[in-house]
Amino acid sequence: AQSVSQHNHHVILSEAASLELGCNYSYGGTVNLFWYVQYPGQHLQLLLKYFSGDPLVKGIKGFEAEFIKSKFSFNLRKPSVQWSDTAEYFCAVIPYNTDKLIFGTGTRLQVFP
Amino acid sequence: DAMVIQNPRYQVTQFGKPVTLSCSQTLNHNVMYWYQQKSSQAPKLLFHYYDKDFNNEADTPDNFQSRRPNTSFCFLDIRSPGLGDAAMYLCATSRAVDNSYEQYFGPGTRLTVT
Numbered sequence: 760a761q762s763v764s765q766h767n768h769h770v771i772l773s774e775a776a777s778l779e780l781g782c783n784y785s786y787g788g789t790v791n792l793f794w795y796v797q798y799p800g801q802h803l804q805l806l807l808k809y810f811s812g813d814p815l816v817k818g819i820k821g822f823e824a825e826f827i828k829s830k831f832s833f834n835l836r837k838p839s840v841q842w843s844d845t846a847e848y849f850c851a852v853i854p855y856n857t858d859k860l861i862f863g864t865g866t867r868l869q870v871f872p
Numbered sequence: 873d874a875m876v877i878q879n880p881r882y883q884v885t886q887f888g889k890p891v892t893l894s895c896s897q898t899l900n901h902n903v904m905y906w907y908q909q910k911s912s913q914a915p916k917l918l919f920h921y922y923d924k925d926f927n928n929e930a931d932t933p934d935n936f937q938s939r940r941p942n943t944s945f946c947f948l949d950i951r952s953p954g955l956g957d958a959a960m961y962l963c964a965t966s967r968a969v970d971n972s973y974e975q976y977f978g979p980g981t982r983l984t985v986t
Contacts (some may be wrong), residue, residue: 763925768975771954791974792975793974795977802977802978802979802980803915803962803977805974808974838929847912851975857973858903858922858966858968858973859917860905860917860964860973861912862915864914865913865914
């Protein structure tokens, strides 16, 4: 079955530290890839997405992600986190030509001042 | 602005008392989804409509039903809410663009069951 794995369930960082959240998916065909963020008490917001083209994708708030097809990965990065980045981060995949979004289990990020 | 709207944002119902959550969209998307999200978990797809075609997930309880009277509106009916149905319910929409379905989420309705 198709699945998305986020190996970091809970990450704790100090402000200005660098961030990398892992995301791997199990699907052999073409996929569309997404990272969503959910701030405490708020709804899901799209951080960035990859459909095709340059595998390094830049999103909002200084986030970026790199699609590595050979590793079935789409890791999220930010060079310097802020306290306001404290949130839950979800990686998600839509296999090409399907209409179902498959979510990872999420990573809770806590950033301390 | 085109968007996905969910009403109400907060809903309190009693154990066993039917409740309906609503979702509307101004995006003119042909696909609409309902998700259940419990605390610190990923959203779980309950069902979705592709145009008028209803697609139920295999593990969605019969207690959950849905209606889509037209393109813009979709309703989630919980016939007999239990304490375990307390959650955030998310509506999302999408349409095919070059065979890619990006989903747009509403703000959610937080359901409390007393």
